[in-house]
Amino acid sequence: MKSVLDDLPIRPVGEWAYDKIYRLVQYFGIFAGGMKNRWAALNYVEIGCGPGRCVLRENCLEIDGNALAIISNPNFSSLQKAIFIDASSRVAEILTARIGALGAGSIASAVVGDYSNGAALCGILKDLPEGSLTFIFIDPTECDVPFETIEQIVRDLNTDLLVNVSLGTDANRNLVSAILLLSHVKVREKYEAFLGKPGFCAKPEVIELAKLADHTALRRKFAETYKERLADIGFGYTDIQPVRHYYHLLFASRSEKGLEFWRKSCRIAPDNQQQLFQ
Numbered sequence: 001m002k003s004v005l006d007d008l009p010i011r012p013v014g015e016w017a018y019d020k021i022y023r024l025v026q027y028f029g030i031f032a033g034g035m036k037n038r039w040a041a042l043n044y045v046e047i048g049c050g051p052g053r054c055v056l057r058e059n060c061l062e063i064d065g066n067a068l069a070i071i072s073n074p075n076f077s078s079l080q081k082a083i084f085i086d087a088s089s090r091v092a093e094i095l096t097a098r099i100g101a102l103g104a105g106s107i108a109s110a111v112v113g114d115y116s117n118g119a120a121l122c123g124i125l126k127d128l129p130e131g132s133l134t135f136i137f138i139d140p141t142e143c144d145v146p147f148e149t150i151e152q153i154v155r156d157l158n159t160d161l162l163v164n165v166s167l168g169t170d171a172n173r174n175l176v177s178a179i180l181l182l183s184h185v186k187v188r189e190k191y192e193a194f195l196g197k198p199g200f201c202a203k204p205e206v207i208e209l210a211k212l213a214d215h216t217a218l219r220r221k222f223a224e225t226y227k228e229r230l231a232d233i234g235f236g237y238t239d240i241q242p243v244r245h246y247y248h249l250l251f252a253s254r255s256e257k258g259l260e261f262w263r264k265s266c267r268i269a270p271d272n273q274q275q276l277f278q
């Protein structure tokens with residue numbers, strides 16, 4: 001499908017995509033506004049960025065995807081660099097055209113990169129300014145970003161992380177069979193690589209939950225394991241927010257301040273309701 005605005009391809013999404021973009025933009029505003037005077041420079045990186053605009057399947061309404069929502073944000077000009085990465089060269093080409101049309105090319109670029117190749121991503125990120133703070137959003141459609149990639153890309157960077165974890169879709173549909181069916185070796189490997197935890201699927205308590213088909217407890221265990229792994233690499237301040245029942249946004253920071261900003265950004269939900277838990 002093509003955009004009625006710029007005649008470039010757009011990505012069809014469910015209406016819940018709006019909630020994800022809303023949460024991202026709320027946090028981005030607080031991050032950029034609150035951190036710009038504390039760091040030499042700020043950067044935004046998105047891995048799995050898409051073409052920049054989306055269309056809601058339900059009503060054909062066009063909306064900005066993450067990339068254009070960030071570029072259009074009043075705080076975008078506080079960034080030194082915004083790097084949008086996608087495995088698809090066509091997607092990178094389309095987003096490059098959109099970045100050019102918005103006159104944002106001095107800050108933003110769209111490049112081809114594969115999240116299963118951490119070393120290549122490090123090559124893309126190596127020119128981020130020294131002493132800067134980078135907010136990285138990883139937005140895949142399934143739990144297939146190897147943990148090793150995250151370890152590699154954060155090693156030499158000051159970063160806060162947001163990861164879209166497909167607990168309600170991918171994990172909900174496939175985790176039980178990956179654990180119980182010996183033939184599902186590839187899917188099992190995918191989940192264990194995602195967690196960076198070999199042997200997760202063979203743990204007795206995990207097998208027990210799978211046998212009971214206790215999807216809720218299994219998803220919780222999966223998410224808790226992911227948080228523990230992030231803590232292992234220094235990201236001890238984490239929080240997870242659902243996007244309806246489809247996926248979860250997992251925020252992770254090395255600093256308490258990062259988490260404080262994230263929690264602040266979550267006070268108003270996408271439906272404009274105050275969150276009770278705050």
Ligand SMILES: C[S@@+](CC[C@H](N)C(=O)[O-])C[C@H]1O[C@@H](n2cnc3c(N)ncnc32)[C@H](O)[C@@H]1O
Pocket residue numbers: 011047048049050051052053054065066067085086087088091113114115116139140141
């Ligand atoms: C959920 S969509 C992203 C949506 C986008 N962030 C937005 O807001 O419109 C996932 C994206 O990840 C990209 N992708 C899939 N596999 C990838 C990989 N191995 N490395 C990098 N990007 C990948 C897809 O091309 C797709 O654009």
